[in-house]
Amino acid sequence: MTDNKSPLPREGEGWEVVIGMEVHVQPTTRTKMFCGCAIAPLDAPPNTHTCPVCLGLPGVLPVINKAAVEACLKTGVALSCEIPRHTKFDRKNYMYPDLPKGYQISQYDLPMSHDGHLEVGERHVRIRRVHLEEDTGKLVHAGDRLHKAWESFVDLNRAGVPLMEIVSEPDIRSAEEARDYAMALRTLLRTVGASEADMEKGQLRAEPNISVRRPGTNELGVKTELKNINSFRNLYRAIDFEVKRQIEALESGQGIVQETRGWSDAEQRTFSQRTKEFAQDYRYFPEPDLPPLELDPAWIEDLRRALPELPEARRARLVSQYGLPLHDASLIAAERELADQFEGAVARGAPAKATANWLIGEPAARALSPDHLAEIVKLVSDGRINRDQARDVIGEVLNTGRPPSVIVSEGGLAQLSDASELEALVREVIAANPKAAADYKAGKQQALGALMAALKRKAPQANPKVANELLRKLLQ
Amino acid sequence: MTLDPTHLTISELRHLLDGREVSAQELLGLHLERIEAADADVKAFLRLTTTKAAEQAQAADRALRAGTAGPLAGIPMAVKDVLCVKGVETTAGSQILKGFKPPYTGTAVQRLFDAGAVMLGVTNCDEFAMGSSTENSSYFPTHNPWSLDRVPGGSSGGSAAAVAAGEATFSLGSDTGGSIRQPAALCGVIGMKPTYGRVSRYGLIAFASSLDQVGPFTRSVEDCALVLETMAGHDPLDSTCADRPNDVTRGLHDGVDKMRLGVPREYFEVEGMEPGVRLAIQKALKTLEAAGAELVDVSLPHTDYGLAAYYIIAPAECSSNLARFDGVRYGMSEQDVQNITEAYTKTRRKGFGAEVRRRVMLGTYALSSGYYDAYYLKAQKVRTLIKQDFDDAFAKCDAIVSGTSPTVAFPIGSRTQDPLSMYLCDVLTLGGNLAGLPGISVPCGMSEGLPVGLQVLAPQWREDTALRVARAYELAADMRVEVALVD
Numbered sequence: 001m002t003d004n005k006s007p008l009p010r011e012g013e014g015w016e017v018v019i020g021m022e023v024h025v026q027p028t029t030r031t032k033m034f035c036g037c038a039i040a041p042l043d044a045p046p047n048t049h050t051c052p053v054c055l056g057l058p059g060v061l062p063v064i065n066k067a068a069v070e071a072c073l074k075t076g077v078a079l080s081c082e083i084p085r086h087t088k089f090d091r092k093n094y095m096y097p098d099l100p101k102g103y104q105i106s107q108y109d110l111p112m113s114h115d116g117h118l119e120v121g122e123r124h125v126r127i128r129r130v131h132l133e134e135d136t137g138k139l140v141h142a143g144d145r146l147h148k149a150w151e152s153f154v155d156l157n158r159a160g161v162p163l164m165e166i167v168s169e170p171d172i173r174s175a176e177e178a179r180d181y182a183m184a185l186r187t188l189l190r191t192v193g194a195s196e197a198d199m200e201k202g203q204l205r206a207e208p209n210i211s212v213r214r215p216g217t218n219e220l221g222v223k224t225e226l227k228n229i230n231s232f233r234n235l236y237r238a239i240d241f242e243v244k245r246q247i248e249a250l251e252s253g254q255g256i257v258q259e260t261r262g263w264s265d266a267e268q269r270t271f272s273q274r275t276k277e278f279a280q281d282y283r284y285f286p287e288p289d290l291p292p293l294e295l296d297p298a299w300i301e302d303l304r305r306a307l308p309e310l311p312e313a314r315r316a317r318l319v320s321q322y323g324l325p326l327h328d329a330s331l332i333a334a335e336r337e338l339a340d341q342f343e344g345a346v347a348r349g350a351p352a353k354a355t356a357n358w359l360i361g362e363p364a365a366r367a368l369s370p371d372h373l374a375e376i377v378k379l380v381s382d383g384r385i386n387r388d389q390a391r392d393v394i395g396e397v398l399n400t401g402r403p404p405s406v407i408v409s410e411g412g413l414a415q416l417s418d419a420s421e422l423e424a425l426v427r428e429v430i431a432a433n434p435k436a437a438a439d440y441k442a443g444k445q446q447a448l449g450a451l452m453a454a455l456k457r458k459a460p461q462a463n464p465k466v467a468n469e470l471l472r473k474l475l476q
Numbered sequence: 477m478t479l480d481p482t483h484l485t486i487s488e489l490r491h492l493l494d495g496r497e498v499s500a501q502e503l504l505g506l507h508l509e510r511i512e513a514a515d516a517d518v519k520a521f522l523r524l525t526t527t528k529a530a531e532q533a534q535a536a537d538r539a540l541r542a543g544t545a546g547p548l549a550g551i552p553m554a555v556k557d558v559l560c561v562k563g564v565e566t567t568a569g570s571q572i573l574k575g576f577k578p579p580y581t582g583t584a585v586q587r588l589f590d591a592g593a594v595m596l597g598v599t600n601c602d603e604f605a606m607g608s609s610t611e612n613s614s615y616f617p618t619h620n621p622w623s624l625d626r627v628p629g630g631s632s633g634g635s636a637a638a639v640a641a642g643e644a645t646f647s648l649g650s651d652t653g654g655s656i657r658q659p660a661a662l663c664g665v666i667g668m669k670p671t672y673g674r675v676s677r678y679g680l681i682a683f684a685s686s687l688d689q690v691g692p693f694t695r696s697v698e699d700c701a702l703v704l705e706t707m708a709g710h711d712p713l714d715s716t717c718a719d720r721p722n723d724v725t726r727g728l729h730d731g732v733d734k735m736r737l738g739v740p741r742e743y744f745e746v747e748g749m750e751p752g753v754r755l756a757i758q759k760a761l762k763t764l765e766a767a768g769a770e771l772v773d774v775s776l777p778h779t780d781y782g783l784a785a786y787y788i789i790a791p792a793e794c795s796s797n798l799a800r801f802d803g804v805r806y807g808m809s810e811q812d813v814q815n816i817t818e819a820y821t822k823t824r825r826k827g828f829g830a831e832v833r834r835r836v837m838l839g840t841y842a843l844s845s846g847y848y849d850a851y852y853l854k855a856q857k858v859r860t861l862i863k864q865d866f867d868d869a870f871a872k873c874d875a876i877v878s879g880t881s882p883t884v885a886f887p888i889g890s891r892t893q894d895p896l897s898m899y900l901c902d903v904l905t906l907g908g909n910l911a912g913l914p915g916i917s918v919p920c921g922m923s924e925g926l927p928v929g930l931q932v933l934a935p936q937w938r939e940d941t942a943l944r945v946a947r948a949y950e951l952a953a954d955m956r957v958e959v960a961l962v963d
Contacts, residue, residue, distance in 0.1 A: 052580050056800045058573065058681040059560040059582055061714050093796050093843070095820060102799020154804065283843035285852060288685035288793055290715050 015247050016215040019178050019208050019239065020170035022225075023185060024163045025195045026135075026203040027071030033134040033162035034062030034105065042201060046140075046155035054160035056100030061289050064089075068162035069112070069293070071194040072132045074303050075164060076113025078192045078310055079127045083300045087112045088292040089132075093283040097154050098137040106133035106165075108284040112295075118168075118188070119312050120181045121330060126169040135161040164195070170209065170220060175239035179232050182206045183334060187311050191336050199231055206235050211256070212246050221246075222256040226270060229263045238263040242270050314339055322352035331360050344370025350377035364394050372397050375404040383417060384408065386464060417463040419470060425462065426470045429455045440475050448472070482510045482642035483959045486551050486699040489645060493540060493550045500536035500550025504529055504594055507552045511596065511643045514962045519618045520628075520638040522557055524597035525564055532594040539592060548706060549592030554599045554644035556635045559585050559690065560679040561595065568681045569603040569613040569631075572827025573807045582679010583714065584648065584690045584707040591706045596644055599634030603829045604798065605655055605683040607631050608901035611892055612831045619888070620663060621960035622926055626885040629659030629901070632693070636663040639693045642959040646703055647693045652683045653786055654880075654905025656691045657917040661880035661929020664919045665957055666700050666946070667693045669905075671936050672912035673718040675704070676711030682797040684790040685716075687909040695957035697918065697947040701725045704939065724939040732948040733768030737761075738873030742779040746903050749882040752923025757879045760920035760930045760949060764877065767952040769945075774869040774876065778861045779907065785862070786906045787899060788842050788855035794832075795839030801827065834895065863911045870935045875945050879904055880917040880929035904931060914939040918946045919955060 031038055035053035053060045076083055090108035111131035118125045137159035142151040166185065172178050186197040186204060197204040206229055211221035226242060229235050246256055261270040286292075309317070315333035318324045324332070332342050338359060345355045348371060355377050358365045365373060376393060379385045385393065385408055396407045416422055430437045433454055439447035448471060455467055481489060481503055492498045508526065515521055529552075536550035555561060558568045560578035567573035581589070589595070602612035610618040610633025618633045620626040621641035628637040632649025636659035639647050649656040651669035660667025668691045675690045682688060692703035701724055710719035739761065744754060765771055803809035803823035810822035828836070842851035869876060881901060891898045908915040913933050920930035930949065934942035949955065 052578075055805065057560075057578065057580075057806070058566070058568070058576070058800070059558075059578065059677075059679045061678050061716075063713060063715050091796050093799060095799055095802060097802075097804045097816060100800060100805065102802060103796050281845045283796070283840065283845070283848075285792065285796070285843055285848070288716075289682075 014214060015212045015250075017173055017175075017243050018170045018211050018213060018220055018223075019172035019174075021166075021168045021172065021178060021181055022207040022209065023166045023168075023182065024205040024207070025075075025166060025185075025189060025197055027068050027075075027162050027164055027195050028193065029065055029067040029071065029162055031065060031067075032160040033065050033068055033132070034160055037160065039161060040157035044157055046153070047157060049157045050159070054100065055156060056102075056159075062105060062287075064290060064293070065162060068132060070303070071162075072112050072130060072164050073295070073300060074192045074307065075166070075189060075194045076116065076130045077300065077304050078188050078194070078307060079113070079116035079118055079130065079166070081113035081116030081127060081130060083113050083295060084110060085295055085297070086110060086292055087295060089287040089290045090284045091287050092133075094280060096136070097152065098139050098156075098159070100137065100156060100159055104134060104136065105287055105290070107131035118181065118184055120172075120177060120184050123171065123173070123177055123181075125171045125181055128167045128169050130164055130166050133163050133165060135159065135163050170211075172208075175236045175243065178206075178208050178239050179236040182235055183232055184311065187334055187336060191308055191311060202230075205229075208235070208239055210239060210242050210246065212243060212250065222258050224256065224258065224270075225260045227260055227262050227273065230265070234263060234265060237268060238270055241268065245270065311336070311339075318342075322346060322356075324352060324356055328353075328356040328360060332356060338366060341366065341368075341370050341373060345374040345377060348374035350374040351381055354381050362391065362394070364391070364398065367398055368394065372404055379404060379408060383463060389460070416459065416461045417466050419466055422462060422467055422470055423474075425459050426455065426467060426474060429458060430471075430474060437475060480642070481506050484645070485696040485957075486548070486645055486694065486702060487696065489551060490547075493545075496540075500533040500540065500594060501530070503550055503552060504533040504596075507596060507643065507645075510641075514621070514641045514643060517619060517624055517962050518621050518637050518641045518643070519616055520599050520634040520641060520643055521554065521597045522567075522569075522600050522615055522634065523565060525561075525595050526597075528564065529594050529596055532589070532592075536592050536594060546590065546592035547702060548588060551593050552596050552645050553588065553593045554596050554635055554638040554647035555585060556632050556647070556649050557598045557601050558605055558650050558681045558683075559648060560681065561585055561598075564595075564598065566598065566681070568605070569601045569615065570827065570829070570832070571614045571808060572801045572824070576807050578679075580679065583676035583711045585679060587707050588648075588703070599632070599638055599647060601634055601649075602631035602655075603832050604681070604794065605631040605650055605652055605688075606794070606831050606835055608654070608658055608898050609886075609888075609891065610634060610659075611888065612829060614829050617888055620885045620926075621962050622664060623885060624962070625887055626926070627662070627888050629662035629881070629885065631655040631659075632667075633659045633663075635693050636660050636665055636667060639663070639665045639695060640960050641962050645695070646699060648690060649693055650680055650683070650688055650690050651905075651909065652687045652790060653909050654902040656693065657905050657908075657915055657929065657931060658881045658901055660693055660917040661919075661931075662885040662927065664927030664929075664960070665693050665695060666697060666916065666918055667691065668700050668704060668916040668939075668942070669908060669914065670704060670708065670724075670939055671914045672909075673716050674720075674724075674914070674937070674939065675707045676714040676717045678711055678713040678717075682793075684793040685797060686793060687786075687790060689909075697916075697943055697950050698728065700916065700946075701728055701943045718937075720937060724943065726940040727944050728940070728947050730944055731767065731951075732764055732945055735769045735875070735945065736772050736873040737764060737769045737945065738772050738774035738869050738876040740774050740776045740779070740869065740876055740878060742776050743878035743904055746779075746882050746900075748897075748900055749879070750884065750923065753879055753881070753883060753928050756921040756923050756928040757930060760953065761877060763953050764945070764949055767948050769948075772873050774872055776862075776865045776869060776907065778858065778865050779903075781858045782862055782907050782910060783899060783903055785855040785858035786902070786910060787838070788851050789859065789910075791835040791839030792842045792852050792855075793839065795836045795843065798828075798832070798836055803827070831895070859910045862907055866907070866911045866913060866933075866935075874934070875938075875941050876933040877945070878931050878933075880931040881905075884923050884926035884928060908933050912936055914942050916942045916946045918949055919957060920949070920953065
């Protein structure tokens, strides 16, 4: 996830990948951006969460949702942005049936925050701006595509839902980094409580701008923008595909056309959606229905002070406080729940490095409570069960909810380490496998493996280390 | 004093209603009769709301009997076709909204309803309030009750004419560049545009959001203060509506003794100022001087640029405000089309009149990339200079007095072929909109047998000053709004 061993992934092939990200995030609010309508659940019937304001009826006026402003400012602060004293909303004018007013209320030249950064692994990604705007509605076409549809329907449940747009500088250098950036952003947003940022629910939409260029050059290549990507995995795949497509096009002498491209999940490829031959003129101008906002520095300071520990700071603390390697700390700090679980288990006496290994290497361990995780890690490090047994115990805990210590003692899973008890078992195994025993005595070291396997089948609870020593001793 | 209730003021009717000399339902009947008699000629109303009026009059009578009546209980009013009233067809004088019945009532109108006012009907106006003569209505022109071959002014011509013709005791208009004050002057009634942000715009179909204000037409200054006070005040549904003390009636009867009234020389030198109008204004100034006011010379040096700035800013905002009329959700919708672009084009070409299309195109152009700085931004800078002019002037005086319109009512059809001459009607009023000031027009005599209006402008939030000067003039000149006797 944070593997940055090759910051210029395509250097060997002579191309540098340049990616800037535009991410739309729905802040956690009860109501829409400019009216009192509740945010519609995904399965709400069409046009059930609307009012004169978000329907754009004649005579209505917008009123700013303070919770959305606060979420946006928290995000700006968490991204180390500058927060201006003055900000304002602007109208972005264009006509489309999903845009009830014929303009979108957005922010143009005075965004709510600007010039921040986000550390993604070893990469310093500059944040250009974070601004607030409203979402559009949704069109449903009879037939599959707009130009073929014989009838289209407008659902305005989403019209007026608040959106934060987070725009990065083109500092990202690979598909992996782009995915990690989006994931890091999600963690940050969840940590500060600004958004649930669930990509599958459309609460986080990532639109990468991609171009390639020769390493060492400074100007940017012609870029394409990718849309309708609905998961982190597809974000990676779409960019990976697009980078290869661009390089092939350039190497075969074709140019890149500046355009918006969609990602087809079914076909696993990008396709041309809209060519930006001429830039649409949105005729931005200040929204006259909303007075400019004066942001009280004391309010911003309060928000800054109330921020929980951010992923970056936590990563550093995991290294300094628990002695974790940076790689482990990065992986664990990348998800707040994971880091909470780690610290909870360590607080209950589990050794830090072993706990980290379990969380990183064993996905099932992430589903355990910190209590149960701590018990299991301790059972293993005390030598009472081995790693294979621990996996079984985890499965059992998750199935039954019973504490690991109880499962181990009741199920006879506790490891047999006592040499005198083991000796009888080992003798039985030698007696049952005379050929292997003879081979070992004749100098074939590998034969010991066969004997150990036989012992494990007969007595899974046997401590492998003690059993191994016993075997060698008895076969001398 | 005539005793015909259709000629009386709100306070006079209040007296009769409270004394049980007339009931709200009787008043309603008398006004409907008057409308029946006069409106075939005047054409102030687009549609009557008789069922709603009957319900409201009945409720007013009940409240009067119960002693719970509001300050406007039983008072007949007319509402300009740009203010949304739940269930009442509201079209902004346009074909594109034909049949549109809002599912909600705007704040200003609701507050008047809550105070007991009885809505008679919806009055004619220039389409989307764009015009100065009501000839841009997509339905029919309204006629000036004082001379039926002349315009009532605009854009709120129907509301002004209804009060002038005895069809309504008061009415509501909207003023973006003079659309209340200019028709008030031309029809010989009182009309006021409040400070921008004094009255909620929620429910007002927007023309130019940064300039629009709702205001009243009445027959006395006191009535004007009362209606304004009832509508005014913070509204959580309009972020541009200020949370300030509702002090508009403060010191209403205190007179103008020792008050300094600024006379802007530029407002007496505007193009097309009629000598008869200038004379009537000068006479009014003498009356105020005699009442104790001190007249001081002030200058508004950027007056010449005001009209140009206004005709950039207002169309720019309107080009965006009117984008929602696309035939997708309500109003006119052309269905015989191949694609969405054609649907937009056909609907809007058919639904909007020539002046609206002109302004949408002007505004779209002014906001376009590459022209924005030269037009919209420059106009905003001029707007700042004009505000500065007023600030400088108000440092020397308490209020500014001038004519409201350079001319009296002009013949119907005389300016429709020349948009620029029509735009010049607003030259004395639009500065107040650009600067967000309160302004009132009071009748101050006649020229060529037609009414002339005196405009009083005051600093922002000083409606009290504007009303006090207007009231002092009304008293000193023994001015009484006459009802034009149309039959």
